[in-house]
Amino acid sequence: MALVVGGVFLVRQYRAPDVRLAGLPAGGVVNAAALDKGGVAVTAPEGERLRGAEVTVDGKRVPVRGAGRELTVGLDGLGDGTHELKVATEGSMLGGGSELTRELTVDTTPPKLAVADPEGRSLRGPVTVRGRAQGATDVTVAGRNADVGKDGRFAVKLPRPPAKATAVATDAAGNTAREDAVVTVRRPLLRAVHVSGQAWASDQLREPVLKLLEEGKLNAVQLDIKDELGEIGYDSKVPLAKRTGAAKGYYDAKKAIKEIHAAGGAVVGRIVAFRDPILASASWKDGHRDRVVRTPDGGPYGAGSKYGSLSFTNFANKDVRQYHLDLAAEAAKLGFDDILYDYIRRPDGKLSGMSFPGLGKTSPEDSITGLVAQTRAVAREHGAFLGVSVFGIAVTRPKEIAQDIGALAKQCDYIAPMIYPSHWAAGEYGVSDPNSHPYPITKKSLADFVKKTRHTDAQIVPWIQDFSLGVSYGDAEVAAQIRAAADDGIHSFLLWNPGVRYHGGALKPMQ
Structure with a gap:
């Protein structure tokens, strides 16, 4: 550069800026992460600019991006090994350029x-x-x-x-x-009976259950957390439960858990998931209508069904999903040994007549399985097992209610099939009258569940019918189902009677 100052001709030598190599990990090794970010950076000192930089690797020119004082050198396709990187900047007509040569080691092979x-x-x-x-x-x-x-x-x-x-x-x-x-931790032998929240508050219903525990005929109690009405049996602190009035406080959770444990039993907390008229009705009223299963025209699904409208919440809705994750976490922290989902499904009926806002391109089966996986992580964090109650037909017809048994079995500790003989149609599994023949229908249907879950770590814990519906059930009929399950290699079970009155004569003391 030349200047004339006070009649004196001055010449200042132009010097291209010194350049530096930046963005390399310690030791000057380019790893896979550096390549993924697009390469390494070449920088000039503060206030300087790189002009006309030419970059070569092993003598071959490579592309650069950027301008000013920093350029990014692309190293795409560079194999592992040692390479020579050269950066040459142009000078001016009165000054030379600058050149930087560095040896690079590329190592993208992980351990x-x-x-x-x-x-x-x-x-x-x-x-x-x-x-x-x-x-x-x-x-x-x-x-x-x-x-x-x-x-x-x-x-x-x-x-x-x-x-x-x-x-x-x-x-x-x-x-x-x-x-x-x-990490596999197998759920130990589980033999339990269903007890609703209000039933636990009744001495007349609670005491016989505790007696079965003390006699060694049971080793657990299934106590409802949230039931088919959407009511939570204890005084839940989950915010959505408080806002909707779902927390009823029929029993003291910590006291109940302590009493059952003292009698030698574990506590299985049942959460009825998406059949929830309390949450559905409150959400519809408050304008949170995407929490509810809808009809294609936007109305609430279920009018004219056995459940009625505003009875099923939307499993694809983030608020509904979080509600159940929060309930599972709260229950596990309180000391429930298991979380057992029920109604973890879509409503039965034609899928074309239902809309699930937020589902997108995900299938109902995958969406529900995803929530089960999330819940298992939450339950496991607090030391609780996770079970999933499923329809008996789901093992062969997973899309009817969005319960994919093979997928669910990979995300929970046990599958609890509801294979009640009274619920099977005539001729299912070749049994002409399933309700009158509890042994063959139980054995044949459970065999399918064993086969479907064979390559998973999930166990099968069937729901056994201990109620009469069309056919009178007593000790013999309950015992026949238990024997059928055992003949399939299944020794755990859950007894269901909505009135919470059980046939203890069907149960043998555990060894």
Whole structure:
């Protein structure tokens, strides 16, 4: 550059700016993450600009993006190994350019990670996750650091078994590998009877159930959290339950759990999910109409059905889903040993006559399975098992009510099929009169559930009919169903009687 100052001719030498390489991980290694971000950055000092920069890698020109004092050098397709990066900037007619040469090491190969699926003994005790991460310098499991041996083997002790424990292995270059370990904790033998919230508040109904526990004929009580009316049996603190008036306070949850535990039983908390007239009616009235299953023309679904309109909430609605996640979390924190969903389905009927706002392109089956998976994570966090009650027909006809047994079995601890003999049509499974023949219809229908869930960790805990509907049921009929389940290799069960009066003579003391 030339200037004339006070008659004196001055010459200032132009000097191209020194450039620097930025954006490399420690050690100058380009890892997979750097390549995913588009490459590495070349920068000039503050106040300087890069002019006409030409960038080559191993002598071949590569594309650059940006302007001013920073350029991004594209390294797409660059293989692992050592490479030479050269950045040359042009000078002026009175000054030379600047050149930067750097040796780059590209390493995009992640560690080899393998994690074993552990089996825990209890949801409220520790579990150890083991594996091997060859080439890793650091390993975490569920966010906890692991000690990595010279051969890459590691072990991490978790205070409680999550449904899924994610292991992350990182090498010196910063490349990572991830793998999920599915933690299995099998639900121990479960033999329970259904008790509604109001029934538990009745000495006349509660005491016989406690006696069956004390006699060793049962080892659990299924106590309703939220029932078919949408009523919550205890004084729930879940905000939506308070706002809608669903929390009734028929029983003291902590006291009931303590009493059942003292009698030697576990407590299975039943949540009737989407049959919920309280939430449906309150939501419709308050203008939250997408919480409700709709007709194609926008009205509430169910008019003329056995349930009536404003009886089913919309499983695809985020508020409805969160309501059930909140109830499950609250119950597990209170000490319920299991969360058991019921009516976790769409209404029966033609799908063309229903609308589920928010469902989008997701199928009803996948949407419901997704909520089950979310609930399992919540329940597991607080040490509770998760069961899912399903229709008997769902094992062969999953789309009729959106219960995909194979998919659900992968996201819960047990499937509870409602295979009541009185609910089967004549001729199902080749049984002419299922209600009068409880053994064959139970055995044949449960065999399908065993087959459908064979490649999952879910157990089968069937609902057994202990009520009369068309045919009188007593000790013999209840015992026949229990025997049929046992002949299918199923020794757990839940007895259902809406009046909460059970045939203890059908039950044998457990060994």
